[in-house]
Amino acid sequence: MTRVSVIIPTYNRAATLPIAIDSALEQTVDDLEVVVVDDGSTDDTDSVLAAYDDPRVRPVVHATNRGANVARNTGLEYARGEYVAFLDSDDEWHPEKLERQLAALEDRSSDWVGTYCDSAYDLSGTTGRLRSTAAAVLARGDDEPTREGNEELIGEILADNVQPGAGSTLLVRTEVARDAGGFDEDLDRFQDPEFCLRVLEQGKLAYVDEVLVRREDTGHPSAAVVANASERYRSAYAAEIDRFEDRGYEIRSSHELVLAKRYFAAGRFLRGAWHFRKAAASPRAYPGVGWVAGVGVRRRPRPVVATLVVLLVATAVGRRVLSR
Numbered sequence: 001m002t003r004v005s006v007i008i009p010t011y012n013r014a015a016t017l018p019i020a021i022d023s024a025l026e027q028t029v030d031d032l033e034v035v036v037v038d039d040g041s042t043d044d045t046d047s048v049l050a051a052y053d054d055p056r057v058r059p060v061v062h063a064t065n066r067g068a069n070v071a072r073n074t075g076l077e078y079a080r081g082e083y084v085a086f087l088d089s090d091d092e093w094h095p096e097k098l099e100r101q102l103a104a105l106e107d108r109s110s111d112w113v114g115t116y117c118d119s120a121y122d123l124s125g126t127t128g129r130l131r132s133t134a135a136a137v138l139a140r141g142d143d144e145p146t147r148e149g150n151e152e153l154i155g156e157i158l159a160d161n162v163q164p165g166a167g168s169t170l171l172v173r174t175e176v177a178r179d180a181g182g183f184d185e186d187l188d189r190f191q192d193p194e195f196c197l198r199v200l201e202q203g204k205l206a207y208v209d210e211v212l213v214r215r216e217d218t219g220h221p222s223a224a225v226v227a228n229a230s231e232r233y234r235s236a237y238a239a240e241i242d243r244f245e246d247r248g249y250e251i252r253s254s255h256e257l258v259l260a261k262r263y264f265a266a267g268r269f270l271r272g273a274w275h276f277r278k279a280a281a282s283p284r285a286y287p288g289v290g291w292v293a294g295v296g297v298r299r300r301p302r303p304v305v306a307t308l309v310v311l312l313v314a315t316a317v318g319r320r321v322l323s324r
Contacts, residue, residue, distance in 0.1 A: 003031035004098055005081030005174065009071030010036060010089035014044040016216070023093040025054060029102065033058055035075045036089075040065035069183035069191055072167075076174070076182050083114075084174045090216040091119075091168040097212040101171040104206045111150075113203030114172030116164035116196075119213035147207040150200050155244035157193045157200075158237060160254045164205065166192040168213045176202050188221050189229035197237065223262040223271075230255045253279045 006024040010017050017036075024034045038045050038061045049059045060078055062071065072086060085098060101115045145161040146152040156162040164170060166183075170192075180198040183191050199205065220226070234241060234255060241251045256279035263272035 002033050002081040003102075004029060004033075004083045004085055004171070005075075005079035006032055006034045006085050006087055007072060007075030007079060008034060008036045008087050008089050009039055009068050009075065010041065010045060011039040011065055011068070011071070012041045012043045012045065013089045014041070014048050016090040017045060017048050019092050020087055020089045021052065021057065023095075024087060025056065026095050027093065027098045028096050029098040032056060032098070033080060035060060035078050037071040037075045037078075038062065039068065039071040067185060068167075069185045069187065073182040073185065076177055079174050081174055083171050084177050085171040086167050088168045088215075092214045093168075094210075094212040094214075098171065100208050100210060100212060101206075104208050108206065111204050112206050113176045114170060114199060115206035115208060116166075116169045116171070117208040117210055117212040119165055119169050119215050120211045121215050121217045147209075148205065150204040153205060154197060154200055154240060155247060155249045155251075157196060158241055158244055159249040159251045160193075160258070161249075163193065164196045165213070165215075166195045168215065170196065170199075172199055172205075187229050187232065189226045190233040194233055194236070197240075220262065220265070223259070223266045223268065226262045227259055230259060 008017070008020055008024070010020075021034060021036065024032070034057045036049060036057065036059050038049065038059060040062045046061075049057070058078065060074055062074065068088075075086075076084060083102075085101075087093060097117065101117060104115045105112055145156045147156070147162055153162065157164065176199060179202060180195065183195050187194060196205070221229075234252065245251055256275045260272045260276035260279055263269075263275060
């Protein structure tokens, strides 16, 4: 049996796909295969795949575009490895990514079914450097969440305190991924944490405290898509959310903050302010909210009166949160 099956779903990313494939083939773990699922691409993806004269690269082609989660599940069906590791076609792995993850599981019991690592966005240029610096400063005062285990990890994932990005960072036993049912093909957002929650029903996840994945910031789904996915996600895990909120986790409010940011970024300020009022946001979240609001202003300039209304609402909400 092959040690690791790398699953790369792709759609019209001929420009970035070779970087992803090469980063998989250049792993220090030799015993692997790379299952590339071309999800109905209409660009030069077929030529990119044809250029690989390597038996480890196994293309699978969808006749029509069916979505990234369907493509991941197709790759899972074709996988022949003991473990599967997912990699988005616009991301890139550190050469020792799989080796570090397998080592993290080596001396653990069979209860440990997978592991994830950290990732970082490639934020180049002056704007990117400013965003990276701000994120690093804001993270210093945060409480350190639980990053390993089973029950201990569920609340952290639901509250968005931990993001095990299954699309590019997760390594998990193939049989566990299949038994979990693969990725939810109806979710356009939150599919990574949702999949990890079902994996955690079968065992524990370990954590490698290293940035071993470089990601591209290729944008976000629309605010409406995020809102619909959030509602579906929260409904599916309502009992677990109630249980962990009783323990002090702020789960529903964290989703309200996500929605506020997405509506602010889209220039829908009043809708964003409505969600922000429902979020128990720490003052440390304000710079991030301000950043996306600035994006929204540039995207959809508003009249002066509407802008003043938004500022007044935001100020009132800020005072309420600070007074807690």
